[in-house]
Amino acid sequence: MEFLNNIFVNIAQWIRELLAALGFSPVWVEMGMAVVYLVAILGVCVLVALFYVLWERKLAGYIQRRPGPNRLGPNGWLQTIADAMKLLTKEDVVPQGADRIVHLLAALFIFVPTVLALAVIPFGEGMAALDLNLGIFYLIAVTSLSTIPIFMAGWSSNNKYSLVGSMRAVAQMVSYEIPLVFSLLGVILIAGTMKLQGVVEAQSSVWFIVLQPVAFVIFLICAIAETNRAPFDLPEGESELTAGVYTEYSGMRWALFYLAEYCNMFVMSSVAATMFLGGWHGPLLPGWLWFLLKTFLIMSCFIWFRWTFPRIRVDHLMNFSWKVLVPLSLANVFVTGIGVYIYNNGLGWW
């Protein structure tokens, strides 16, 4: 149990010792570990994305009383790998009128914020590549970058659908970032730290979803919107904008966008698991497994929502953010602040 709990930490430690034993100076050991962490994160990214792409298709199938992918591999579990292979080998088409460089770079940049964000997520006790003091702030800052590649993609495609989609995406992501940040503020107030590890440790007795149910709901909604998932999938808006931002993308680059979407979802659900569902806390199972289970639960909710709801219209979307979520989250912060004050200082303050 203890062994399982610390298995990844121990592996990291082992690699570190190995590098040291190989005669590298401490600086280079640190560099090496950075590379190892990066590879690990990228690995997690890709694996998670591949898994969730399949799981989404499966769950969507179940919701629609279909079995979902069921051909390749046992019960269809190798389907995404096959799809990925197919997409990788497809021709990389760049439209004639497109801004070639930006068009190509966009698909790469889309991964940058995701990978950066994953670096601070604690997958288990001590299982974060970086444990920044400003963890949550860093997360917010980094995720705010994710608008830019989408804008790049939409603009460079030189397609009206793409441009409209990217404009929608930018407006939507900027608007929903605000309630997202505010909903996290309540947790920060209670936990008293911005360190993600610290936030998880603060939840050892009670999960913050109990103390901050409103914030959790707001966070969930904003997370869906930030990741451009249905019912907030306006930038893609298949029935409106054909494929929106991704209209002109094909082959591998389209696959990258597709994977990035799932990675982003994974980041968002890990943040939710960390901030509200107690991170690695849980009985019996190893911490990182608990963490992944919670993430899986939230991801499944994302998928469930997507296959149930119609798409929201763009003006309703903005109204909902500015007129409902922002005031609600502000009120939540306010109430939480008062609550924390009373909890700390008692009621004798007058």
Next chain:
Amino acid sequence: MKTQTYTLNFGPQHPSTHGVLHVVLELDGEICVGSKTQIGYLHRGIEKLVEDRTYPQVIPYTDRLDYLSGMSNNLVYVQTIEKLMGIEVPERAEYIRVLLAELMRIASHMVGIGIYIMDLGAVSAVFYPFIEREKILELMSHISGGRMTFNYMRIGGVAYDLHPDFYPELDNFINEFPRFIEEYHKLVDDNEIFKARTKNIGVISAEKAMSYGLTGPNLRASGVDYDLRKISPYSVYDRFDFETAVGKNGDCYDRYVVRMKEVEESFKIIKQAYKEMPEGPVMAKVPKLIKPPVGDAYHQAENPKGILGCYVVSDGSPKPYRVHFRRPSFNNISIYDELFIGHKIADIVAILASFDIVLGEIDA
């Protein structure tokens, strides 16, 4: 902000134009300021083609007008010829016709509603109606051998009697369908997003609807209680107890509600027709070679999409001199250009889908 408008070719290749409809939109940001609907991408010249066919040979072509409700199209055509020739159809055949037409209506509405809600973004909502439609298509294949193109109605009756396999399947369908209706109402009716997307969107006043010659659920959603099955009952519709579904506001939401209500009413008719179906022959006595007398006839019937009219001119030869179809969707979408103005792209998709158009019918 004052911004430059831009032109967006909405279709002919677009996921939500139900085929090959082409709308040239003039957009100011997301809001439509001008629209031009262009059709004809699926024009096959059926009216010209059938001038070279004998009267019975026309029937397969009518299947391909509104390919989601072939049986109803068959019915209109054969009834027109029967009117032209003055043929009395056996009662059992009439009951079968009504039964099948109403099944067809349910099938067509299942697609209409499903695709409508899918175009609004709820993808699962298309699968549940398609499951029910699948059952109806199975039923159809039991009696005619085909799933969408039936060629089952004949001048003077129907081609064959119902197949014995048909009855248990229909029982099965009748047992399971109410549960679907209940579930679907739960899934869609009260959904706030759905309501926000459809209420007060694409509002058509009763006057406008009448002026534009809208028919079918689109007309009734605007509050005009006009249903040929009630107003001038053809076949044996006067023997059944059902209501017409009428909306109030003429918005997209009402069009959905009316369709759902109509499905329930059709289901009632099916149950009655099934229960009361008489025994007897299914074909009237008609000559081997059908040569209607010189003259013309116009007949129309309430199809799932609206009123399908058929105008046949005979010159006394075995081939029709002229056949013209009044296709309901063709008339219905002529209001699009006016209706789109001032709506957002997303609303345009909603309006487009709420009309339940079939391009095969529009372009003929």
Next chain:
Amino acid sequence: MMESIGIKYIWLVPLAPLVAFILISLLFKRFKMLSAVTAIVSMAISFILSLDILRLVLTNHEITMNNPIEIAVPWIDINGLFIEAGALIDPLTAGMLFVVTFISLLVTIYSVGYMHDDPGFSRFFSYLGLFVFSMLGLVIANNYFQMFFFWELVGLCSYLLIGFYYYKNSAADANKKAFITNRVADFGFMLGIIILFVNFDTFNFGKLAEAINASSDLALITLAGILVFVGPIGKSGQFPLHVWLPDAMEGPTPVSALIHAATMVAAGVYLLARGFILFASSTTTITFIAYLGGFTALFAATIAVTQRDFKRILAFSTLSQLGYMVMAIGIGSLTAGMFHLTTHAFFKALMFLCAGSVIHALHKQDIFEMGGVFKEMKITGTCMVIGGLAIAGIPPFAGFWSKDEILLTAKANGFTLLYIMASITAFLTAFYMFRLIFLAFFGEKRSDFHAHESPLTMTIPLIILAVFSIFGGFIGAPFVEHGYASYVYFGEPHHPTPDLMVMVSSTLVAVAGIFLAWLIYIKKAISAEKIATQFAPIYKFLYNKWYIDEIYAWFFNKIVLGISNVFNWCDRYIVDGIAHSIAWIIRTSGYKGRYLHTGSLQTYGLVIFTAVVVITLFLAGPVVGGVQ
């Protein structure tokens, strides 16, 4: 001693109307009723606080004229110039605060009805707020500077309010007239306080009083006193700067009531009372004040006899009564002056509001077009009669007691001439007042109009004021122990012994005036027209207000303009000549040089940064060398 919320929140007294002003003008402009309510509430707050201060002053005998409470904070503290903002609470202030806030509150309530259909409804209330703020700031001032500051603000507000109907030419002219006339007076006032400050190095009333007492420079004090008195001459409409006051009738009637009864004109008298020591220290000053006041009283009364306009008659009566007050102060009785100011505030406000009520109902101002209004407007009529009786000095109405005290003092202090003049004025007052009442309210209708009683918001203030006009005089009646004189006094409280002769004679004089009016205008025993034609020159002279306005016009047109022309020539050809030639040089060089201005910011930026480099190198070169 300080357990009074009124004292604690004294700053709120003037501030509440200011807040109302700010709120209304910035936020509530579109919401009529909200602005009215805001104004009323703010006035009510001031009123309640003033009431509390009054209560404190009345019950707490430690606060006397010689031992006021003074609350002050530093306002301006520059080298050598120390000015504080503060409040001085003594019975004088308390009484004045009460009068001002009370009248203002009633006027504000009244205005809700009066201004109801006016498009500038909210604007009116915001001005009212500012006006009351200024007046209250003036009243609680503890130094001349603060007083002057608010004095000017009052002037500004009167300008705004008189010109309320700014789209009317006459209103625009009237407010300009008021403003300019007041500026002339204020200039004198300002000179006066500057002289005081230069010599005594303080603005504070208390310190000044000590300094003046200690000073021996009589000429200086006389000069300062007269200069300061110029302020009240303007503000309180003493001859010859009275000309603005009748014209000020162009403002809405509630404003007239406010200006005439409680705020603006009272400010002058209040200043005289507040700075009494300054005037009393010089016999010349005080005598000048007394005679000027007496003359104004008589002068205005004679004019009022011939006027036809309802409000204008009241305006001249105000002038006349102000003359009374000033005279009272001049003859050395601060008590009598302030007492008369208080009672006058009640009945003059009452009469103006009645006038407003009548005008509101009739849309007419000429009394010769009225008549018989009493039948339709019983409340207003009754109130007007009460007001008339009060001003005429019929016992036991309020005016009787205060006027009596003035007459008594005049007689007692040996100003016989003034006593006679005042008596004549009293007679004339009774006459013209009842001329007005008889013509307007009684007799037959002389033109076509439909009168109707005014709404409750207008009549209730009337009734309240009427009550005060009847009984308000008892506070200073001779038989009342601890009456007005025990609180407001100068030096030592002294109760003038009631003189039955004075009382009876003044009553008789008043009754005679009323009787004469009755004879002429009701009984028609004597024909008014006949008198007018018979004494045509006098009548014309009086009707045209002694040609004062014309004299001013002549003075300014001929003399001032003549002098101005000389200066104009000098200015145009000598001063301007030099200036123009300089300008020409500059302009020509600019004209040539403007081609350097491309209008392109980048060019400018480039030049700037080139200059930065060059200058840096130029300046820093030696320094750098030094470092190396």
Next chain:
Amino acid sequence: MDLQVIAFWIIAFVTLGSALAVVYLTNIVHSALALIMTFLGIASLYLTLHADFLAAVQVLVYAGAVSILIVFGIMLITRGEGRMCETNTFGKYKYTAFVVIAALFGVISYFIIITPWQVTNGIVAEENMGTIGEVLFNNFVIPFELAAILLTVAMIGAIVIAREVKNLK
């Protein structure tokens, strides 16, 4: 070779390179994208200066918000006519400005080099966010509130200015 030194040179190279790209590129959108890169470079520069909080703010405000604002501005004023790659050309001062700026740089760098800086090698606090908060809300509370008001005013002002003027004629 210290890790810090390597990091500095890489960051400096990226930052200055993208800053040059901002100015040099003739497509305004490319310029804006290069600007984002510069912002990120500066954020990492802050990290090397132990200003973590400022780095996060830099990313959040500049890279996340300001750049998007600029991009929106570009979208609003750059219309279909004309070619994108000529939207950000040099004006008439291309060479003149270069000379002046070169001189200016010479002056500045000369002064930087000759100035004897009083460098003290103190230790910067590991976690300075709390300190920033305390200082901000104690010593700088009025500037802080003013900044808030300034932002509000700027926002409203921007809306007012950019809003369509109706019925101008």
Next chain:
Amino acid sequence: MITLNHYLLLSAILFCIGLYGALSKKNAIAILISIELMLNAVNVNLVAITKFLTPGDITGQIFALFVIVVAACEVALGLAIVVAIYRDRSTVEVENLDWLKW
């Protein structure tokens, strides 16, 4: 060893690049962008000087924070003005925007 001079020179270069852009570009938005570069250069200066000269103190960082606020306002207003100008003139080329001259 990276010294203060490194940072200061870097920021000087950045500042000069920005200034060059501001002085030589035609497009008004490009000028705004260049001004952003200059502001950032200033911020680098502030932070670097605080770090090297007064390590315990964080006033420089706070000042940089305020500069960021001002820069945000500047961009918002600048862009608004540019958009307003564009609406009026259909151009944002500063060489055409010379109404400042007589």
Next chain:
Amino acid sequence: MKNEKNYPELLTGRFGDKTVFNPEKPNEVYTDGDNLISVLEFLKNEGLNFLADISSVDYKEYFEVVYQLFSFDNSDHLTIKVKLDHNNPQVPSATALWETANWLEREVYDLMGITFINHPNLERILTWEGFEGHPLRKDFVSKKQSSRK
């Protein structure tokens, strides 16, 4: 089916001999192009407010345009037929009365080549812009004539 109103009588009363009836077919009215619009307007006001269809037939010697009028309130039905010259087929447009006439007339124009006067937008609708000829005419010969005889 029997109509509630006797339209032949009404029309004769209003238009006299400008409308022609076949006594065997009470639901059919022949009129000419000049009177068409006034007849349609009259009938619209009489309750036949539903223009279901406009079709056309090429009788080789002449064209016939057929209007199918129904009522939204009852089952009344009347067919209006207009005979047109084969060389110059022209008929006034009913777009002012019914918006639906717009597309229906465009379809007739496109496929049969009958010109509708005062039509706001008389363009081809089902065939493409450069299409030559009008397919439903009996003399239409396609370049790729169907294999069938």
Next chain:
Amino acid sequence: MYGKGILKGLSVTGRNVFRKRLTEKYPEVKPKLAERWRGSFQLDVNECIACGLCEKSCPNSAIKLTTEKTEDNKKRLSSYKLDRSYCLFCGLCVESCPKKCLRFTKEFETAVYNKDEVVLDLFNNQNLSAPTSSYAQPEKTGVTAGKEE
């Protein structure tokens, strides 16, 4: 309450996750076709009397047959081609066959690799082994009309 509809919708989709999947696993599990399924064609050449009714009845002229005279002057089929690319699968030919020798089969996987194979040569490849459809054939079971009691 706002959001109730959303929760109801979620409950519907959520419940469906646990219901039976309806998909037929096609290549492994063959679909159950209706008795009257209109699949491919078979022609019993021996029965055929070469009457040509099927050729005439076809709306699209998809059937081409040639006949030859036998020695005993009887018409005999010499070739029979059915072009499925033109075929509407309307069944009119099968219905018209007097000898019921042209039949539908239940084959439904009719995709072919070469374009030529679309044309069925029913003369040489009669396809008699394929399961036949009951379309227009004497029904094998319960042909009597009416419901089964």
